[in-house]
Amino acid sequence: MAPMCQYSVTAKDGKPNDWHYVHYLSRAIGGTGLIIMEMTDVDPDGRITDFDLGLWSDEHIPAFSRIIEGVHANGAKIGIQIAHAGRKAEDAVEPVAPSAIKFPGSKYKTPRALLTNEVIDIIQLFGDATRRAVQAGVDMIELHGAHGYLIHQFQSSLTNQRQDAYGQDLAKFGEEVIKAVKKEMPANMPLVFRISAVEYSDGGYDIEHAIKLCKAYQSAGVDAFHVSSGGEGLAGERKPGNYPGYQVPFAREIRESLRVPVIAVGMLEEPTLAESVIGNEDADLVAIARGMLRDPYWATNAAIAMKSEHTHVPKQYERAYR
Template sequence: MGSNYLLSPYSLKGLQLKNRIVMAPMCQYSVMEKDGKPNDWHHVHYVSRAVGGTGLIIMEMTDVEPDGRITDYDLGLWSDEHIPAFARIIDGVHRYGAKIGIQIAHAGRKAEDAPEPVAPSAIPFPGPEYKLPRALTTDEVREMVRKFADAARRAVQAGVDTIELHGAHGYLIHQFHSPLTNRREDAYGQDLARFGVEVIEAVKAQLPPDMPLFFRISAVEYADGGYGIDHAIQLCKAYQAAGVDAFHVSSGGEGPAGERKPGNYPGYQVPFARSIRQALNVPVVAVGMLEDPALAESVVGNGDAELVAIARGLLRDPYWATHAAYALRSEEKHVPQQYERAYH
């Protein structure tokens, strides 16, 4: 009998997962008509991971307005016309026993194709491909909160099991809660967590009471002068109080690394997840080079995180979860009946 931590069921509010394996959101840059609607590529991409045994699939960064996309080839939920295309994928994923959420976001100053990106402050992201953003007015910030809520409502209408807000990797919510990128003098500058808190509260109001809300956060910044884990923990406390049920803990993305460098080894971000979990007594998702099944098993078994997100490993192998179950000699294998003879 093998290990069973990674392949054990997990429940958070009304979300019931058959295992602890999460497909991390990864942009596909594959919207052909630039209309924000997922197409056949996205359908095959996500449904195949459901067939492959993944417990929870988080669809890639999906933006609340056209100019909030990283590129014009990214997904969006700024119109009710987007709902049917998402619903088709969600229904397909459910058919094969997985649960699915959508990561809702706005790229802010990292919107490469926007004619004029917007941000908390007029500070460009380093690099020649990035434009000088325009600082949002206070009224526009409030309107942006509403856009997040509207996108969440559409995701719920499309049938999602959960929603993740993207507050990491230098995108708009991250830009508001970072001292490096928020130099505002209004209420959204005086309290760096305020924008995130208002977005969380507005989105939470659109969710059924038993649907958990995930929040992805960069636990540390790597640019010189960037915040550390203590600042992230304070943000998480405010966000938890506003309604976040679980944190998906990553790092960086706000600019080129300075004196502090990100790790380049398996599990380098796990201590950040553990720190937030212990400080807040909150469920966390660990991510970052965790595709070795034994390592992923240890993250759950050691109590570092409730869930393990796999990114590049699931890009390489849609059936990563099935193969992990065999590698760990788990009793929970979830092999589709049509493929069973390949595993004997």
């Protein structure tokens, strides 16, 4: 299950509540193999909105632990996507970013460019949030380096026009976040990095730049890449796809270039299409987003549709499938 923000108005303190508990456990009951919890932020002003989750305090740990324990009890694995929204923090009084470049749209403010020492402080916040996620019991960590959020902002020349070391090397911020996070993770715990393989704004980076970033991030400690695209601003001459599987070629190219496991995502909820992505070795895992919002039992129903030998049906529901 791909991470998807819930924007729950009852979560203004950043702590997951009963909505999130039911939301995630129902997908575990529904047969999902790995659930990646929604974008969870390292700082209150690093959230997209004030209704997003956070792990900026040890006080948040018990609420996450409750969900993680429940998911484990129902046979699924679970991780958390750790992030900072940067200039896309809609409700922050003063958003921060690599450079003072506003995200397009009237609801966004012009961000303040981070000082070098503040960049270092934010890197540590990623490590601190990861430590709390590990204490809460996660099986994996995902870093959000896609869709125009802070790590993505540092790795793109469209949004990073700094003159210090973090501007001269567009991979440096991401590499240092990865290293800070890995220090807080058990040696056998996977670290996944979600990356936008291409940007659609005119002058944005292409797959070649993404592959260079991925190689640097792999050397820094990333175990797998979750391959998406876009999010940096307005589309230019190149437009994002709007058809099933449009991002799969990006996943395949990164997989072949790095010989590293990848997760494909993007309109893959048709079971035969999802199966073909794995069968054709385009990717090692398939992430389902909106399809699992619509159907908590997507995984079970897909397995039945594909006549899988590994169908997961809870005993309490078996009679409905006879």
